[in-house]
Amino acid sequence: MTGLVEVYQQQMKTSFAAMLQYRAALVIWLISQVLDPVIYLVVWSTVTAASGGEVGGYTRGDFAAYFLVLMLVNNITYSWIMHEYEYRVREGTLSAALLRPVHPIHADIADNLSSKMISTPMMLALAVGLGFVFRPTIHLVPWALAAFLPAVALAFVLRFLIEWTLALAAFWTTRVSALNQTYYVALLFLSGQVAPLSLFPGFVQAIGTALPFRWMISFPVELLLGNLTPAQTLIGFAAQVAWIAIGLVLVRLTWRTGVRQYSAVGA
Amino acid sequence: MRTGGVYNPPAMTNPAVHVHELTKVYKVTEREAGMAAALRSLVHRKTEDVRAVDGISFDLAPGEVVGFLGPNGAGKTTTLKMLSGLLHPTAGSLSVLGFTPARRERDFLRQITLVMGQRNQLVWDIPAIDTFELSRAVYRLPAADYQHTLHELTELLDLGPLLKKPVRNLSLGERMKCEIAAALLHRPKVVFLDEPTIGLDVTMQRRIRAFFADYNKRFGATILLTSHYMNDVEALCRRVIVIHEGKLLFDGDLAALLQRFSSHKTIVVQLETCPDRLEGYGEVVSCEDGLITLRVPKAETSRTTARLLADLPVIDLTVEDPPIEEVIERVFAQEAE
Amino acid sequence: MSALRLVWTFFRIGVMGEAAYRVNFVIQLFQSLLGLLTALGGLAVVFAYTDTLGGWRPDEVVALVGVYILVGGVIGVVIQPSMEALIEGVHDGSLDFTLTMPEEAQLLVSIQDVDIWQVLNILLGFGVLGVALSRLGEQVDVLQAAVFGLMILAGGAIVYAFWLILATLSFWFVRVENILVIFQSVYEAGRWPVSLYPGWLRFGLTFLVPVAFAVTVPAEALTGRLTWQTGLGAVALATALLVVSRVFWKVGLRNYSGASA
Numbered sequence A: 001m002t003g004l005v006e007v008y009q010q011q012m013k014t015s016f017a018a019m020l021q022y023r024a025a026l027v028i029w030l031i032s033q034v035l036d037p038v039i040y041l042v043v044w045s046t047v048t049a050a051s052g053g054e055v056g057g058y059t060r061g062d063f064a065a066y067f068l069v070l071m072l073v074n075n076i077t078y079s080w081i082m083h084e085y086e087y088r089v090r091e092g093t094l095s096a097a098l099l100r101p102v103h104p105i106h107a108d109i110a111d112n113l114s115s116k117m118i119s120t121p122m123m124l125a126l127a128v129g130l131g132f133v134f135r136p137t138i139h140l141v142p143w144a145l146a147a148f149l150p151a152v153a154l155a156f157v158l159r160f161l162i163e164w165t166l167a168l169a170a171f172w173t174t175r176v177s178a179l180n181q182t183y184y185v186a187l188l189f190l191s192g193q194v195a196p197l198s199l200f201p202g203f204v205q206a207i208g209t210a211l212p213f214r215w216m217i218s219f220p221v222e223l224l225l226g227n228l229t230p231a232q233t234l235i236g237f238a239a240q241v242a243w244i245a246i247g248l249v250l251v252r253l254t255w256r257t258g259v260r261q262y263s264a265v266g267a
Numbered sequence B: 001m002r003t004g005g006v007y008n009p010p011a012m013t014n015p016a017v018h019v020h021e022l023t024k025v026y027k028v029t030e031r032e033a034g035m036a037a038a039l040r041s042l043v044h045r046k047t048e049d050v051r052a053v054d055g056i057s058f059d060l061a062p063g064e065v066v067g068f069l070g071p072n073g074a075g076k077t078t079t080l081k082m083l084s085g086l087l088h089p090t091a092g093s094l095s096v097l098g099f100t101p102a103r104r105e106r107d108f109l110r111q112i113t114l115v116m117g118q119r120n121q122l123v124w125d126i127p128a129i130d131t132f133e134l135s136r137a138v139y140r141l142p143a144a145d146y147q148h149t150l151h152e153l154t155e156l157l158d159l160g161p162l163l164k165k166p167v168r169n170l171s172l173g174e175r176m177k178c179e180i181a182a183a184l185l186h187r188p189k190v191v192f193l194d195e196p197t198i199g200l201d202v203t204m205q206r207r208i209r210a211f212f213a214d215y216n217k218r219f220g221a222t223i224l225l226t227s228h229y230m231n232d233v234e235a236l237c238r239r240v241i242v243i244h245e246g247k248l249l250f251d252g253d254l255a256a257l258l259q260r261f262s263s264h265k266t267i268v269v270q271l272e273t274c275p276d277r278l279e280g281y282g283e284v285v286s287c288e289d290g291l292i293t294l295r296v297p298k299a300e301t302s303r304t305t306a307r308l309l310a311d312l313p314v315i316d317l318t319v320e321d322p323p324i325e326e327v328i329e330r331v332f333a334q335e336a337e
Numbered sequence C: 001m002s003a004l005r006l007v008w009t010f011f012r013i014g015v016m017g018e019a020a021y022r023v024n025f026v027i028q029l030f031q032s033l034l035g036l037l038t039a040l041g042g043l044a045v046v047f048a049y050t051d052t053l054g055g056w057r058p059d060e061v062v063a064l065v066g067v068y069i070l071v072g073g074v075i076g077v078v079i080q081p082s083m084e085a086l087i088e089g090v091h092d093g094s095l096d097f098t099l100t101m102p103e104e105a106q107l108l109v110s111i112q113d114v115d116i117w118q119v120l121n122i123l124l125g126f127g128v129l130g131v132a133l134s135r136l137g138e139q140v141d142v143l144q145a146a147v148f149g150l151m152i153l154a155g156g157a158i159v160y161a162f163w164l165i166l167a168t169l170s171f172w173f174v175r176v177e178n179i180l181v182i183f184q185s186v187y188e189a190g191r192w193p194v195s196l197y198p199g200w201l202r203f204g205l206t207f208l209v210p211v212a213f214a215v216t217v218p219a220e221a222l223t224g225r226l227t228w229q230t231g232l233g234a235v236a237l238a239t240a241l242l243v244v245s246r247v248f249w250k251v252g253l254r255n256y257s258g259a260s261a
Helices: A002-021 A023-050 A060-077 A081-091 A094-099 A104-134 A142-171 A176-190 A202-210 A213-224 A230-265 B035-043 B076-083 B128-138 B143-157 B172-184 B202-219 B230-236 B254-261 B298-311 B324-336 C002-019 C023-047 C058-092 C095-099 C105-111 C116-136 C142-171 C177-191 C199-208 C211-222 C228-256
Strands: B017-030 B046-060 B065-069 B091-096 B112-116 B190-194 B222-227 B239-244 B247-253 B264-270 B283-288 B291-297 B316-320
Touching (some): A002 A104, A023 A060, A023 A104, A023 C023, A060 A104, A060 A213, A081 A142, A142 A176, A142 A230, A176 C023, B017 B076, B065 B076, B065 B230, B076 B222, B112 B172, B172 B202, B222 B230, B264 B298, B298 B316, C002 C058, C002 C105, C023 C058, C058 C116, C058 C142, C095 C105, C142 C177, C142 C228, C177 C199
Parallel strands (some): B065 B239, B190 B222
Antiparallel strands (some): B017 B046, B017 B091, B264 B316
């Protein structure tokens, strides 16, 4: 166990140092993460203004709150691991990871977390700043706020596991970009990034709920905004845990078969 | 200033390349390791001056093949870049074919070429012949001239079967031959070669050296070749310029350089253990765990090797050239005398 | 003119290079359709709750999406790949080869790489545009088409200048490839009429990252919204930016070759 802790420490130190070297990249990445929610926020505000101040139960202030929280949750749960693996397989650097006695997922988690240590506070600051521009309506319920933190943590774990599994597709094909993009489009709609899920027709909501997408991003957002009852929240947690369990199985499975496949073809 | 052994030809009336007190200074950022230093560097960056090229001077006559020898980081590539117009000098003057390279005039660029080892200008996915079309368009080569030169180069480099294959399917050596051809399609008067044989196997290295010797004979181009391999320079150049830490150490006859500073070879012999006595084979540089390093005059090499093999229970034996660094050291030491 | 001949040669080489990978055609088709799906999906949700968006009717926004895809294709065919290649060339030194060629370096780096499959986007964009315009029942007369063409050209020139300026930054800054991500994400904003955005964002999308001129302005030309001031402004800005980007490029080149300032 201590060995693992050290792996995390070392990886985070390296990632941290690397990141400080490339400050411009950080700023640029943040901008792209802010823009999407802001765009949809503006669009929905326009729709609200033209529809008598309210759409599907959301006022302009509600939309502002929704998208700003979404922006934050998206940042916390974000990973670039799918691009990373495509790159690694292409460049042949994956072989090095295969030779290490530690499961490579740990290095990837550490790398992800260390970048968040810098980007998330900045994102928080941006969210607050944008809050002054877009005036979200905030009604925080204490228990919801308390439940928000574990919900986001679980969402991060879930999203990371799923995306890590999908990243391994790079073992089987070099055409992962098609897979990645399909995933991102599905994620876009089904995790509530285009609009709150409740605004979508029933069947879309059902798909998003049955698949892990809602639990990766939308659920913590709905929770913090006070749109869920305690009962619904508990069900949500259960869904997250269930999907994480599935995710863990998938990770093990794909890694094992992937490595076999990779070594067979010629690492 | 160390100017011993500098070649002073009778004043060259029209040198192809003229370099005088050429200097290039870089600013490099300093960074120490550790988290604290990383955070500090967010706010303040320390720089220091590096003299990559430090006041070198030489002239090349048209049609000369000259070797630019020196260890890595000596300033060879930097000098070459200044000569081809890629880099502005910090101080000093230079002219190539009467042009100031840094001005990058069209007429200047049409008459030079730069070949860099292990760097590709060929388009990866298509046959080399198609990239040649690009050269043809860029250098505005009339069809007849282009075909003629292509034919000659194909012959000299043995390119026949290679031209129609996509470049990514070629081996490293085959690719290098095509790169060289691409660089010479416009029959440049001055050819700059930057480590052209690096990474290639011995046979290919020899073939490429032979090609350039032929090319120089046939087209009379001035060739400046940089390398840290003694063999490259030995095979091609009569005159060699030695560069070290940006300064010109030696400019003169290669034969003279070899005779003065590279008159020995190193023989490395592996035995079971170090023998108590080891005389008469040459200067013993070291002996550790049975690995003996001997310094032997060049003329004696084969005789000594034969004797070693006959007399001793040799497990392994290699004969090596003194590394260029050793040659440089001796040039340095010579100047100090 | 020999510059045109050079462009044609690079284009041919680019096509040859890409044609070697026919599977990329399928990939690009897939991506383009996915992009269209995303855009239309978003529109579908939005217009389920309203009839107009900032004064734009649904089919007018679809026309905007068509222009968005079309211009995306124009950028993706040569501007983006060449500028990406430029940034890479600065890093790995292959720019040196280009600089020893006796041709205008800016021209060479701007046409050096062609992604021929992006033509699919151009075609798809025209298709979507055509469908939207026919649904609107609007006839596009010759004058409107000409103005549209001019606005596309102006928008294209503005985007090119913008990319050149960004790519030139790689002479000073190392990790500039991420700047390309900026453009991709900011370009997303072009799927919606720029008039929707609050003033400060509209300013940013017009003058900082020229999405408005690339997408909304040409779309305005086709939906009868273009004022002559905007049209003139687009042409003026295009000219100015082409000049500025060239100057900046020359400055960057001087820095790259270590010329004293």
